[in-house]
Amino acid sequence: MRHLHQRLQLYTQGNDTYIFVPPDTVGAQSLTVHRSSGELVLNPPHSLPPSARRSGKTIFGILGMISLSLSEYVIVMTEREFKGRLMGQDIYRATDFDLLPLSPNINVHNPPHPVEAHLIALVRAHLMGGFFLFSYGWDLTRRLQAQWETREKDSDRPFWEAADDRFFWNKFLQTRLIELTLGNTSQDLSPYILPIMYGTFDLRNAVLHGRTMQICLISRRSRFRAGTRYFRRGIDHEGHVANFNETEQLLMVEDGATGGPVPASGEFGTQMSFVQIRGSVPVFWAEVNTLRYKPDLQVMDLPDTAEMTRRHLQEQVSTYGEQALVSLVNRKGYEQPVKEAYERYVQQVNLPGVKYQYFDFHNECKHMRWDRISVLIDELESDLKKHGYFHLAPNKNEVLQLQRGTVRTNCMDNLDRTNVVQAALAKWTLNQQLKALGILSNEGSIDAYEAISKDFREMWADHADAIANAYGGSGALKSDFTRTGQRTNKGAMEDGVKSLTRYLKNNFFDGARQDGFDLVAGNWVPRKTPASSMFLVTDPRPLITRSMPPIASFSLFMICAGLTLPRTSDYSLFYYFILWLVLLSISLGFIVIHGIDYVSWPRLIPSTDAIYYTGPGFRSGHHGKGFGGDMAPKTRTGTSISTKWLNSGKKRVGVSAVEEGEKKRVD
Structure with a gap:
């Protein structure tokens, strides 16, 4: 397969261009990104403008480009970790990234609008939280047999074209570079299109x-x-x-x-x-x-x-x-x-x-x-x-x-x-x-x-932990058996801790993580008007819903504080504790009954089709929707507003047609 640039030097010309220069490839064409128009152009060899200023960071690959609400960004890899040498080729993990804005008015560390700041944070969290692997000389996305079967066809193909589409994780981010390569034979950007795998x-x-x-x-x-x-x-x-x-x-x-x-x-x-x-x-x-x-x-x-x-x-x-x-x-x-x-x-x-x-x-x-x-x-x-x-x-x-x-x-x-x-x-x-x-x-x-058996068990246990962390939010359960060949009481206790970790992450943190997946995968594309996406940074739940967690926390604090009060009058302390216990019970009861309103739901592509599905099938229960249960969207004021914020991300590009098609079939 054709070679990929393994190292790039970044040069800038004021606020006009980014220029990526491959220093290790003799006679290679540099790549210019014009910030005002977003145009990408390959330059003749050795044509660096005299006014270009070199950036201090070395870039190990361009992951692609993403368009957010105020600007388009070039995503570059600035750090990598060597993981091993396979088939004579080095395998790396991408460990740090930069977002280079095309708009000269955008500072990625202090964006001018809260929606843009939120979207940048989603992209960064996704990149830093994933386990992304790549190689410049061996196709990590395809199994050995598939590579052997197409070896003759692949001999002159670029990496991105040979990669397995399912596992080409940054395929959406590389869309611009791929389209320019396919649409203009004189502008072959293939050496800059680095496929990464999750x-x-x-x-x-x-x-x-x-x-x-x-x-x-x-x-x-x-x-x-x-x-x-x-x-x-x-x-x-x-x-x-x-x-x-x-x-x-x-x-x-x-x-x-x-x-x-x-x-x-x-x-x-x-x-x-x-x-x-x-x-x-x-x-x-x-x-x-x-x-x-x-x-x-x-x-x-x-x-x-x-x-x-x-x-x-x-x-x-x-x-x-x-x-x-x-x-x-x-x-x-x-x-x-x-x-x-x-x-x-x-x-x-x-x-x-x-x-x-x-x-x-x-x-x-x-x-x-x-x-x-x-x-x-x-x-x-x-x-x-x-x-x-x-x-x-x-x-x-x-x-x-x-x-x-x-x-x-x-x-x-x-x-x-x-x-x-x-x-x-x-x-x-x-x-x-x-x-x-x-x-x-x-x-x-x-x-x-024992030596080879121990390595084998550790490999599969580490593999289990990595997949479980990526999907479930904690290391794998039952990994003590994989790691040692035995199921132990200690392992069972560790599984309890992991299960609790999963519960907390799945209920209170995974909404933003899911948004990161959908944004980077191109399942949801932001509009160029940040005001239309304010639902991402506001909380439209009714005041009573938002107030219950603070009330519960304050009531618990007052109960704990009451335990330290001097016993001057047991009669007055009795009513003191009754008051705060009642408030704590009411607030916790409200939170449990309206549990759906306190889950961290994804906002880009909401889950309303599953939450309020009423067609044929099986449902184990209708918990967390308030006293109205499955009729909650029609009868409960709080949930009807909550339904509105869950639906607020419906206007989207990408797979939205699929999701909305599903809703039509269900309804």
Whole structure:
């Protein structure tokens, strides 16, 4: 593939232009961004104007451009962290960013309007809170088998064109540069278009029976239907599911029993790849936060559910081959309706090459019997052998085996139970690969070799924590089993802390995080009039709703203060405590009954279609809507105003047509 510029120097000409100069590439064309018009122009080599002033920071890549309410911005990467060397190429994580405004009147550290300040903060928080990976010489967005299959076609293609569209996280940000490249053959901006991936990367070196090897674990998060745990569930009207991740485990082995260090080139003779996928249950469902520990579960039977389930599964079959759908959703209680809806629609679409496999995780593994996961592996063994893995011969010209199918695993969140199962399947496959290479005996296992076994467990545990933090807001539950091979009481206590952390973040912080996803992904595009977006920085809830948390806090303070008062009159203190206890009880009761009004909801693309859905399906309850319950939008003054602020972001660009189409179908 064509090269990418690895380092850029930024020059400015007053408030007129930004000029990006590649210092390490001989004869390269610099890129000028005209701030007044937004025009991007490639310059002849060695044509830097004498008046240009060099900026102090080195830039390691242009992530793209984004238009907010008052200005357009160039997003650049100013710091990177080396993560390892894979296939002879360096892998980095992007760690710091700058937003360069085109408008000369904008100071990104002190924007002139609160709406612009809010939008800039959303972009910054998204960039700093994500785990973005990239390479200048190896396509991180595509699994090894896909790269090998298109190797001839890719030889002269730019990086951005070869990248997997699902995992090209900054595709929307790079729209301007891509369109200019496609629309003008004399202005090829491809060396400046750096694809980044949201995911995980871990690489460990090992020596086993004299064979030097590397084990690498990569997860790739889809940019479609991306977001946070409770605000992105299920499927959308394009067949994309929430929290879709492709996980690839690579095994590279040096030919011959050298037992020495990793080759200086980073290239290994034998290369193997095993891919798994995870994603939300592909039906229309949601969980509505109400401040209760368990949100209201909503399953929506829409007219096109079967068609969207079919589209999603067909895409997986087309991309990966046969599918083994492993469902870990509980068969009883709260999760049962989601399990039943999944099974109903999979049976209805009845696709060839798709097999459904249910595993009752909590029942099989109760009382910490986590070794019972072997039951699922036994049930899947024939599918795993049939699907196989990718095996590239040492000469790199011959494929000894292709992976012809994948296991698609999901639980309710696609985090904790899913990761335990995926790690077990990955270990089973790694053992098979090492046996095929003659490194392990037919009865051998990496469990017998503590060094490599420990690295394997840590890789999968770190991988689980990263995916869980990105989607759920805390590290993965049950990770003590992945990390140590045993389920412990200490691990159970740690899971309690993580669950509390998730509850707090999901209810009180994830609204802004979801807005960041939607803004950077292009699902919502700001208008050029900040006044039209004032709903982002104002609180239109009624005064009584806003006053309850301060009243509860002050009442609790007064009760605590009363405990320190001198006991001059127990009679008067009795009424003192009664007064503040009554106020505390009333305010807390109001907050619980109107819980929806206190959740941090996303404002760019509100969740009203799920909150107030009244069509066919299943609803576990109508909590948090006040005394009117499911009739709250029509009967309760507070909620009707709240509905207005939840709907205030409806005027949007991008997927708004999809969302509004959904609303038409529901209503």
